[in-house]
Amino acid sequence: MLDIFRKRRMWRKTQELKDHYDVVIIGGGSHGLATAYYLARDHGVTDVCILEKSYIGSGAAGRNTTILRSNYKTPEGARFYDASVKLYEGLSAELNFNLLFSQEGHLTLAHTDRAMFVMTERAEVNRLQGIDSKVIGPDEVARLAPAMSLEPDAVHPVMGALYHPPGGIIRHDAVVWGLARGADRGGAEIHPYREVAGIERDNGRATGVTLADGRRIGAGHVVSATAGWSSTIAGMAGLELPITTHILQAMVTEPLKPLLDIVIVSSQMHVYISQTDRGEFLIGAEIEPWTTYRQQGTLNFIQEASRHTLELFPQLERARILRSWAGLCDISPDYSPILGETEVDGFSVSAGWGTYGFKAAPIVGRTMAELVATGKTPELIQPFALERFYRDRLVSELGAAAVSH
């Protein structure tokens, strides 16, 4: 037991970059690190290099609101995220690093009968996939979240909710560090502060990358896992992804004693609320409607998110906001990811993640690793191929709810 407290390096010191790797992964976030981890674990592929332009987990992996769930609207989506939640459940033990995954449950509130209708549909699709998800009434909501105000004369009265017991929150940074350690132990090299400036192609095939400092690195396979920058990176490979990039914002309060032990989402009010193990209330909203790469928060966000939070938790009027931030989201037209091979051979993408990429990290890692190692697209991610946009075979999560957390 006390062995746990022995100080050990999490990962090796940064090595010298080699001139060629079997696999070069662009992006040292949860997806890139997971891909490297599963490449080694499942396929013995160890000549892997992860290039990260800042520190590991500096992008979406370190800025999301840490919610995990699988109650998606489409059967394809629900199946995929269910596999992800199941991997997450075993990941702490597998990585020997406590990711602080609290499966405290997830409530999506319905404030109108039309919202109840959408919840009913989601519950039914989920149930058919074997996912624990059901519609509950206000009494049950009150039992699960006693701190919430359920006044019937509220502007947005709670008429019921979609209850998803396996959903919850996890420590996002721990996911990054645990996967980084796993990838490092598997043999992959992690290179922070290395920005990719170009992707080299030869005869329709990606052959390597060029770094911002001009250095060239050859690769058997290039994987882009860069979330907010995925369309920029794909552009370097001559590929136009149907993606727009927006900011998504979040904020936390000062730590408070426990009041809420379930994730609360209100699609209609565009707010989602959880309380972390440290006691902070973590509050997020929907993406901003304009496109930008400027990760600057807005006053409107902290005002609106506060107002909507107080509709549900009036006592939080006393809670102080400590910090707010913004991150980038790459949104695809149908709110489902773009995952797998592209028309550029040897260049695969994990993109179009919008506001739900973090939830998918382990399953993306496992399926992308399989794709890279075997050259075959796993069935689970076939519906998410880029090609679907050319054939209008969308996997639309759009109708599910405006807020997709």
Place this chain on the structure above:
Amino acid sequence: MSDRTGDRLSPNPRERINRGKTIEFSFDGKTVSAFEGDTIGSALHASGQRVLSRSFKYHRPRGLMCCAGQCPNCLVEVDGWPGVRACTEPVRPGMKVGHMNARPSLDFDVMRATDIFGTRFTPPGFYYKTFIRPRRLWPLYEKVLRGAAGLGVLPKRQKHREWRTEYRRRHADVLVIGGGVAGMAAALRAAEMGADVVLVDDGPELGGTQLAGEGAESAGSLADRVHASGVEVLSPGAALGFFDGIVPVWCGSTLHQIRADRHIAATGSIEQPLVFEGNDLPGVMLCAGAERLASLYGVRPGRRAVIATTTDRGLETAMALQAAGVEIAAVADSRREGNADPATKERLEDARVDLLTETTVVGAFGRRQVKGAVLAALDERGQPNPDTERGIDCDLIAVSGGTIPATSLLLQAGAKSRWDEQRGAFVPDSAPEGIHAAGAVAGHEDPAVAEASGAVAGAEAALELELGDEEDRSTLEADREALAGGRVVAAPQAVPSPMPGAGKRDKCFACLCEDVTTKDLTYSIEEGYDSIELSKRYTTVTMGPCQGRMCQLPSIRQMARDTDTPVSEVGITAARPPWSTVPMGVLAGRPFEPAKRSAVHGRHRELGGNVMWAGDWRRPYDYGDPRAETMAVHEGAGLIDVSTLGKLMVRGPDAGEFLNRLYPNRFDNLKPGRVRYGVLGDDAGRITDDGTLCRLDDDTFYVTTTSSGADAVESWFSWWLAEWELDVHLTDVSQGISAFNLAGPKAREILSGLTDLDCSNEGFAYLDGKRAHVAGVPCLMLRIGFVGELGYELHCPGPLAQELWDSLMKAGEPRGLRPFGLEPQRVLRLQKLHILVGQDTDAESNPFEAAMPWIVKLDKEEDFIGRWALENVQARGDESKLVGFTMDNGAVPQEGSVVVDGKDTAIGLVTSSRFSPLLERTIGMAWVPIDLAEDGTAIDISDEGRRMGAKVHLAPFYDPDQEKLRG
């Protein structure tokens, strides 16, 4: 000196307290006396209460340190509000102050055991390494961890917000942030040159750091001039951040949103603590904090003080405290002999204060408060030499590790920062256009120089706004010269870091908020978290309530030392707003989402309407008997209030073309006086809204939208109008116009009795739109039939709506007219397979698959929104279809049930389903795959796992040939 108001020094002219007036409040249930003007912190300190809080992780006692609202040490709960800074919060009679995060009491906290026994089991990130197996026990451990975390306690339940706050929007020429001498000079200069100026300061009175010192008098007279100059002063007010030009300022119950053309940051500097063993003990204070306590509140910070400093600041403090009556045991100056300002040093000698150069403090001892300090001499590398350690008895250790400019707001505004080796701090480098820095934040610490820099910034800002004259220009030149020749305050040379291995006797805190020790930082770096951003996330250093004010620089310095990297390369972490913590109640402002009610809402209540929410509206769901209401529409007549519809007037020579481009069908060929149904779509051809459009004359269309889509359609129209620049005026008349739908076989009879208009089928045909008076009320009448019977939608001015409603009800009474609500309407329209956008369609529905291919006119010559997409959909062919269905048994599947295939996979969706009293069976609408979209095809529905059989039905269930509608 009153005993009740504690240990006070002799009165001094700078003090903020009124010794003539005593105020009582309670702290943890005990009564405390204070003077008017005291803060909670000053009053408690005077009363002998040195421990004000317990720390986050180790529950160590903490007391006053900065006395300026910067550090986390004095966070208390006031009248149920957690997280209040006692050192700046003024006392009010009867306020109830309590400690946070200590059980059973502040003086005896059992969780202190973590500090004394548990430290080796709780290294940074210990929770990542423990409680991994077995997984089923984690929720239990987690509960314990959660219970231990967190500081403040909020009510378990609260029904409504108790605090009413307001937003105020303010435009100004110049916003000055910071009311010290620099900020005041800037505001004054800009105002004198004619600018409209707002000045924000976080203190109760202008003057900043000067108020506690010798400069108080001149700062006071400057403040008087500022107040007299017409500058709007917001004080005490906290500037929360810089958001694309808007600076929110929190003052009491108001959040000012200030948009100024020019900004001047005069945010000052933040005195830095020193890092040594026990540096968090109550009694360890910042020099400025000790001075403020003595000077502003007449409170004795301690009886015997040791001062440890890296700049002249500590020397000044020694003299000030001594003058106030505090015995100075020693002054430890980390600098070499000869580096102090000679004049200051001479004054120190005159005051007979013992100055120890090349010496620093390495430890504080005492259990619950400081009993003494350990000093040590520094070696050539600037490291303390353990062999030279000696203890000195004292109850106050006043420290100063130099200052750092308070750059957060500047950085949020886009300024860059760079490491300044000479000042030993990250300083603002280039400021974005329109933003000026003045005073200490810009490196001008000396008050006279700061004032000059403020005047320069104020004048520059005003000149940029083309204010001022030649005289002002020459004044600016003079001020610039004064600034250039001003005294530069000596910067600290190397700040001594704790010697390697320090922390054996007691912890050295790099971060007080989060209880992160220097050992923790070293530990995290050795584990591999060797960049400042990673270390921050792992140890949580800088992530607490002080927002890094006290801990950012010490942690960066240590990262640099431990990784052998220059500080400039370690860099700083991002400055994230808000700059001061702020209650959500302030940010939220006043909620403004009022419930909407129609002009005849009172009538619905009187008629027993079952009023419920419908979006923002409150509408009658039914009037007690939905079945009878449904049948009344079929057999006699019904009246429903549809005032909730969105209504737009589209007027101008290009109105027809405008609508032709927006809708997939045609409107330019619609004849005046005729009505046509329209479905709005987006660029992807997806249905977004629907409604009827009536051409009133060649140039005017009256457009209705769905109730919930009214605002979105208005925005959508405005957006495209701006894009296309057509000659069209758009007026949203939704709120001013009420509408009722009179429907049923007797509708014509009822209507014709109230109007002179020819209501015969020839005179007023299906899809005609006519204007006439009904019961004396001017109306626009649309002959349409959403509910499937002969019907007239009557639109009239809101103020006359009740008269119209009453007349219709009265005239209809002998003919069986009943008011009907939303629920009967839903049944009636479902019988006709009329869609409800947003229920039967969602964000991926197109008109082809929604069974309305006839509405898409691809033969229109002009482009319209979604045309390209719809052409592609047509070429691709339908994949699914919105169809009607009937149930094999009497069951009514829930809306949201799914259509499943043989493998129990969802392949479709039930969007509407109701029992029809007229047809005496369950009818509905569902999306099904195209191969199932044939009349009579059997489909399977799964509702909460129950399977039910249904049959596809393509034609409307009622009056498929429209005879009732057209008759």
